[in-house]
Amino acid sequence: xxxxxxxxxxxxxxxxxxxxxxxxxxxxxxxxxxxxxxxxxxxxxxxxxxxxxxxxxxxxxxxxxxxxxxxxxxxxxxxxxxxxxxxxxxxxxxxxxxxxxxxxxxxxxxxxxxxxxxxxxxxxxxxxxxxxxxxxxxxxxxxxxxxxxxxxxxxxxxxxxxxxx
Ligand code: FES
Ligand code: FES
Numbered sequence: 211x212x213x214x215x216x217x218x219x220x221x222x223x224x225x226x227x228x229x230x231x232x233x234x235x236x237x238x239x240x241x242x243x244x245x246x247x248x249x250x251x252x253x254x255x256x257x258x259x260x261x262x263x264x265x266x267x268x269x270x271x272x273x274x275x276x277x278x279x280x281x282x283x284x285x286x287x288x289x290x291x292x293x294x295x296x297x298x299x300x301x302x303x304x305x306x307x308x309x310x311x312x313x314x315x316x317x318x319x320x321x322x323x324x325x326x327x328x329x330x331x332x333x334x335x336x337x338x339x340x341x342x343x344x345x346x347x348x349x350x351x352x353x354x355x356x357x358x359x360x361x362x363x364x365x366x367x368x369x370x371x372x373x374x375x
Contacts, residue, residue, distance in 0.1 A: 216280040220245075221289025229276035236260045236271035238279070239286060247287035247316045251345070258344030261317035262286050268324035268340070287316035290323060298364035299323055299357070308357035310348035318344045322358045330365045332358070 213228040220243070229238055236253075239245045239262070251259030253272050260271040263285040290297045299319050302308070309315050318341055325332055325340035332340070337358045338351075346354060 214277065216277065218279045218281060219283045221285055229279075231275070231277060233276040234272055235262075235274040235276045235279050235284075238276045239271060245286050245288050249313055249316060251313070256345075257314075258317045258321065258341075259314055261320040261344060263320055263324050263327075266324070266327070268321040268343075270343070285320070285323075287319060290319060297323070298361040298368070299326070302357040302360040302364065303354075306353050306357040306360055308349055308353040314344055314346040314348075318346065318354055322361070326358070326362055326365060330362055330369065332362060334359070 213230050215226055215228045217224055217226045219225075225243070227238060227242060229242075236248060236250060239248050240250065248262055248271055249259035250272065251257035255270045255273045258270065261268050262271045263269075264271075264274065264279075265283050290300060296304075297319075299322055303315060303319065308318075321341045321344050322337070325336065329336065334355060337355050341351075341354060341358070
């Protein structure tokens with residue numbers, strides 16, 4: 211089957227790219243668009259390293275056929291930082307020591323961001339559920355949960371001040 215040019219919103223900008231029916235979105239992001247922050251771990255939906263936000267939901271890019279991106283709104287880790295600097299999640303992961311080797315971190319942050327975009331006061335259980343598809347071989351998850359809780363506090367404080375972090 212032949213390549214098709216599709217367009218979609220990527221980190222707030224409309225992009226166009228030719229994709230083949232057999233390509234997965236993870237490969238298009240990493241190999242064609244050079245957005246290597248989205249990691250390839252298992253390649254089969256089991257580790258969460260490739261998590262992106264696809265139409266508002268955390269999803270594994272390794273399981274999404276690239277053609278499905280047509281018209282979608284996609285956010286990758288490269289789009290999380292704003293003009294104000296690091297996103298509170300990025301700050302909190304650093305401050306709380308939730309990053310060791312860092313391989314799982316982009317996927318963790320995207321899963322957590324999908325949660326905090328909708329719910330800035332999540333319970334511990336909701337945080338655990340949100341990152342339950344993300345495997346970390348280094349930190350043991352406690353610091354990751356603390357970082358997400360801390361980011362939620364920062365986001366709530368920013369909302370009170372009228373910020374747009
Ligand atoms: S690389 Fe996609 S879930 Fe592991
Ligand atoms: S920090 Fe190394 S896998 Fe999570």
